[in-house]
Amino acid sequence: MANHSIAQTGITGMEERRQQPGADTAKMQWFADAKLGIFIHYGIYAVNGVDESWSFHNRKISYADYMKQLKGFTAAKYDPEHWAALISESGARYAVITTKHHDGVALWPTSQDHYQVVKHTPAKRDILTPFFRALDKYSIRRGAYFSLIDWSHKDYPGFLKDSSRYKIENDPARWQRFVNFNNAQISEISRQFRPDLWWFDGDWEHSAKEWDAPGIRSMILQQKPEAIINARLQGYGDYDTPEQNTPITRPKGKWWELCMTINNNWGFQHADTNWKTPAEIISIFADAVGSGGNLLLDIGPMEDGTIPREQVTVLKELGKWNKKHGEAIFGTVGGLPQGHYYGPSTLSKDSTTLYLFLSGKPSGPVVVKGLKNAIKKIRVVGTGETLTHKIVGKISWSQVPGLVFIDIPSSVQDPYMSVLAIELDKPISLYAGHGGL
Numbered sequence: 001m002a003n004h005s006i007a008q009t010g011i012t013g014m015e016e017r018r019q020q021p022g023a024d025t026a027k028m029q030w031f032a033d034a035k036l037g038i039f040i041h042y043g044i045y046a047v048n049g050v051d052e053s054w055s056f057h058n059r060k061i062s063y064a065d066y067m068k069q070l071k072g073f074t075a076a077k078y079d080p081e082h083w084a085a086l087i088s089e090s091g092a093r094y095a096v097i098t099t100k101h102h103d104g105v106a107l108w109p110t111s112q113d114h115y116q117v118v119k120h121t122p123a124k125r126d127i128l129t130p131f132f133r134a135l136d137k138y139s140i141r142r143g144a145y146f147s148l149i150d151w152s153h154k155d156y157p158g159f160l161k162d163s164s165r166y167k168i169e170n171d172p173a174r175w176q177r178f179v180n181f182n183n184a185q186i187s188e189i190s191r192q193f194r195p196d197l198w199w200f201d202g203d204w205e206h207s208a209k210e211w212d213a214p215g216i217r218s219m220i221l222q223q224k225p226e227a228i229i230n231a232r233l234q235g236y237g238d239y240d241t242p243e244q245n246t247p248i249t250r251p252k253g254k255w256w257e258l259c260m261t262i263n264n265n266w267g268f269q270h271a272d273t274n275w276k277t278p279a280e281i282i283s284i285f286a287d288a289v290g291s292g293g294n295l296l297l298d299i300g301p302m303e304d305g306t307i308p309r310e311q312v313t314v315l316k317e318l319g320k321w322n323k324k325h326g327e328a329i330f331g332t333v334g335g336l337p338q339g340h341y342y343g344p345s346t347l348s349k350d351s352t353t354l355y356l357f358l359s360g361k362p363s364g365p366v367v368v369k370g371l372k373n374a375i376k377k378i379r380v381v382g383t384g385e386t387l388t389h390k391i392v393g394k395i396s397w398s399q400v401p402g403l404v405f406i407d408i409p410s411s412v413q414d415p416y417m418s419v420l421a422i423e424l425d426k427p428i429s430l431y432a433g434h435g436g437l
């Protein structure tokens with residue numbers, strides 16, 4: 001990760017990323033329906049609890065001290081079955097794990113002559129193979145994060161934030177050696193693990209041509225045509241990935257995913273105790289889904305493979321809420337445009353059921369504006385309790401619909417966020433005018 005690097009370098013490329021040149025609806029449907037994924041940042045950076053790769057790049061610690069963490073990475077309590085079971089319990093439909101971060105340390109036994117946890121750490125084990133197999137048991141889609149950047153590789157030009165090894169134009173043969181190495185590792189992951197989803201990172205340091213982004217996309221799709229790719233491949237991805245910050249307006253891309261941490265960091269850091277609560281995560285998730293997107297929620301295991309209890313709590317509580325309210329989340333589409341309802345909302349695929357997520361703990365009426373449809377029934381998702389409504393301000397000679405007021409009794413109190421299902425007479429129809437006749 002992260003997008004903050006884009007700001008540092010001044011290279012955005014965001015318009016190019018929005019092109020989504022290879023995406024098609026049939027291939028993307030499972031992703032659109034999934035709504036929730038779990039991101040896993042696991043690597044040697046958890047040993048000392050430092051910024052993953054960025055700590056040496058930004059000169060917080062020396063590169064030598066950073067790489068000493070190889071000696072402390074044991075994965076002694078790594079239990080991929082437990083990880084997969086917890087991810088399934090959260091309600092997530094896919095999981096993305098860091099196969100290699102910018103530090104170049106691979107979590108699988110790469111055949112390339114480079115750093116890997118099997119040969120160069122006390123763990124001496126392949127992290128990826130048993131994890132992906134465990135995901136399969138729970139029918140969770142496989143996702144592979146891969147850093148295009150490799151600051152440890154001798155043929156990669158970048159290294160520290162204020163220094164580099166060489167300029168590509170001065171030694172194109174050296175750069176080509178790195179591209180060949182990078183493509184070889186991508187091909188290994190593709191052939192061995194068959195990811196359903198590729199989550200690239202670090203593309204801001206070079207152009208699409210320099211990365212050979214078209215070639216990377218072609219290679220992946222030749223080996224697995226149904227694979228999907230995130231937008232961080234310089235315009236050759238399928239969906240957008242805003243990071244950490246919840247969009248205020250809906251992203252322009254047809255498919256998108258908000259990636260976010262449970263505390264302030266991606267990897268495990270001992271000192272970071274700024275944990276988001278289950279209520280906060282559920283609110284963020286509802287907002288993303290209501291805007292037609294997904295949430296990719298990150299966990300950062302300790303070096304031994306233990307998932308911090310605060311993260312476990314969030315995943316379990318999120319799972320309870322998802323199990324209760326699943327019909328309003330999974331397989332839905334984005335809800336009402338801004339101005340029609342003050343909170344997140346979703347729609348069934350046939351647009352005949354509108355779901356309202358009740359922010360906070362309402363103890364009075366909520367309002368829906370501009371709804372032309374007749375309402376057949378209003379019920380509380382997860383309990384079946386039915387509610388009444390009132391139409392206010394409808395004038396017989398005007399085409400402008402009245403306001404729908406729904407009284408929320410005190411009995412409607414989910415611990416985190418209640419959801420209403422409004423069953424409509426036909427696919428939803430909205431008035432979005434200025435209030436004229």
